[in-house]
Amino acid sequence: MTAAAIRRRARSRDASPRLTATQIRWLGALLLLAQLPQAPHLPLWIAAFGMLLVGLRFALLRRDRLRPDAPPARIPSWTLAIFAVVAALFVRASYGYLLGRDPSVAFLFILVGIKFLETRTVRDGTLLVALASFLLVTPYFRSQSPAAALVALPALLVLGATLDALARSPASALARTPSQALRRTGRMILQGIPIAAVMFVLFPRVAAPLWGMPADAGAQTGLSDSMAPGSISELSLSDAVAFRVDFDGVVPPAPQRYWRGPVLGRFDGREWSMVARPGNGTLARVTPTRITYAVTLEPHGKPWLFALDFPASLPRPVGEDAEERQEAYAFVTRDQQLIARTSVLQVLRYEQVSVLRTSYPADEDEGRDFLRLPSRVNPRTLALGRELRAKHVDDAAVVAAGLDWLRSKPFVYTLTPPLLDHDPVDMFLFDTQRGFCEHYAGAFAALMRAAGVPSRVVTGYQGGELNPHGLYLIVRQSDAHAWTEVLVDGQWRRIDPTAVVAPSRIEMGMSRALGADEPVPLFARLDGGWLKGAQLTFDAMNHAWRRNLVGFDRQRQRELWRELTIDRFAGWQIAAIAGGLGLAWAGIVLALSGLARAKREREQALWLEACTRLSRAGLPRLPHEGPIAYASRASRRWPQFAIAFAAIAESYAALRYGPPPARPGEREALIATLARAVDVLPAPSQLRSAAG
């Protein structure tokens, strides 16, 4: 841009009227309210810096007020460019990159503060309102909780009031107090709610992102594709909800609720990890005892979906019924694991059918892939395995002997096991003998491989808590679990070594199985009592929120359209319906404000009533006569009612022709006086006789 162009721009910007102190104050309040919900999701210093910049402008405003003769506080524009570059560098340093969703939001957060510092004209104010509006959406990248929704409402209110302040013409003398401005916007927001609701229901949602999601779009907790000692016990410390399940009919008992997640087939001596095997698996056959349910899965950034062992269907997005959509949506691996085509980055709701079994038929020659074991680590485990194999020929007997061995040793189920360094399986099985489910599952699978029985680790969730409000199951991260599958007689059989050591884990959940001094998350520990009850009620509300509002996606929209029977209309018809509803809304809102006006004309009605009475008594008002003149004429005729006539005429004249009321309530008081005076006015017949 040439210097001349910059000058031209600067001139045109100066042509826009200057902001008044009131307008700046509204803008500042708006920015702070818009920044507030975003702040907890930002690094502390970015949040503090961005909001301090806004605060700084307030301080400058104060300085202006203290020294009215000083030139208006203003920071040269070029220093702000430097500010912005420095801010960008800091954001880059803080996040490690700049061109991502989160750093962009952080940069915008600071940018509004910088822009606000140099804001002088009403046009700048408009730009800030636009930026603040956008800033209202960004916290939802991270959290769509009811609290996040509530916190946006004051910002919305102030946004309207700020627009109102910006639109205030200096020529308009009508002042408005902040509370009046807020009430007025509040009323307009309420009037707009029907429009918002119709748009929310009818605006078509799309299934896939319009453009690529930045890589940092999801960084949530959940099961990963590998498991080392300590990884699941770490997850178990989280109260966060993994998913919720609405059962269609029977809820299976806790010991049968194995939610299958990542299946880990490779073992390096310490860590179990997932093996990608080509080809799709075969789903279990649907039996009459099948379980049908809908899972509302929290985003976890990974593609796995969870189903009860074993899935008998592909996950069906709620509201979709076309078979081919299921294929495009998710598939089942040969390890009976359900995997979505894309990572789960938003709340996902799917219907699922499972049959409750503990085994499923393996493919031919599959076993070889699940026998590999590093030969140099864990020598004692290898020896024990060989020993078991020497005693028993039958695979099933080997498995039973392995479990017996576990049972015979003093194993302890704990969330805080000792650290395992070299030969972790050896150390766990023979030395420390204290561990969490991943220790037992991993060690047992290793032992079985050492004994020549094909085996692997399955991770997922076990159990879950039934919420009596709304009858659904809450599965939390603290329900994360790992178990073993062994291939015996051509069947993959589920073996849960944790159940051998701590049977209550499977029966009643982790918290009951652990000692009282274990660091169990609060909500997993609570049993009974009002706090737990309150927590369950809260979660039920949360679930409804998740399911109906946050989870209102393409599927839920289709579902709702079907319920409203508008799904059979074409797109243009639905648009026409929306247009018709919009017109109806406009008519209703305008009519309602017309009613409000009719109510305000109460003084007119009272005055007309008084005139009618006098006219019937033989003293009609002359066409040219004003209220005061008419009243004095009436007073001459009926002096005994002079006070009432005067009160009527004066209060009516003040209401009708006087200056607008200075104090709130003044108008109402005048109307009350008028009403009382009209009330004491005698009936026409009495007046007639009084005149005689």
Place this chain on the structure above:
Amino acid sequence: MIAATHAQVAQAWSRARQRVFRHAPADGERVVLRHSRIYILPSRRGWTMIGTLAIMLLTSLNYALSLGFAITFLLSGLVAAALLHAFRNLAGIEIRPLAASETFAGGRIAFTLSASGGERTREAIELGAPGADQVVADIPGGQSVILKIERDAPVRGPLALGRVTLSSTQPLGLWRAWSYVHFPLAGVVYPLPEPGAPPLPRGAHGQDLTAPGQGEESEFAGLREYQPGDPLQRVAWKAVARGAGWYTKEFDGAGGGGPVALDWAALPRAIDAETRLSRLTAWVLAAERAARPFALSIPGGALPVANDRNHRRAALTMLAMFPRESA
């Protein structure tokens, strides 16, 4: 047949154009703004907000943010409600044309209109007319206000108010609602009095004229209420300064000479029409100052001898309305 259809179409077209744009001054004594006259489009700020809403919507779509949709639509609802309120702010306003002032060429003409908005207070109503400065006013509920539009009057002749645009961006500045009213209201621009004009000519009855300097020595006769168009030099400024109101000083004709005949034909041949009009204007004013009755005759019109206020106005108007030579 075809020609008739063509004419009908043209007529319908011009009617439609008049309905939409109000090009012709066809509005009568009073106009109430109704939906058929009110137009609404987003203001500059409105477009900014609509663009922002579109970006918010795209973001919500891409990241499937249900709450993003919710806040975007709530804000859209607010914008939609602002539209209705912008409409309501104009709807039902009643406008009446009151008067147009007179002035000499180079002065300013003031057009006055009265506006009332019923019970509701109408906020920041902007009034504009071609060539006039924008006027902004509130119309308090239950009252009517006098709105004054002023515009420059550079040349003599009638000066029409033209099409008035009433507009408002209240309440949130997101929408501009406007309405056209076109009253046949016109002011009169008198010719500019010729500076340094020769003294008044001889009297109509062959009397000798006294020197103009002496003729102006008329006596102060009293005050009357000021009316728009009265010469400023005759305003009783002392009364205005005291806050007593606007009055115009009137002078008695006693100090003057006899009647004077102001005749277009009597002027030297060499001077052109506009200069003649200017000179006659200057003489009309001089005769008034001298409190001398005068008669005026120009091609196409003549006034008999008189010396009252209406006579002066009729004379000046006749001079103002003299057909302009086709340029």
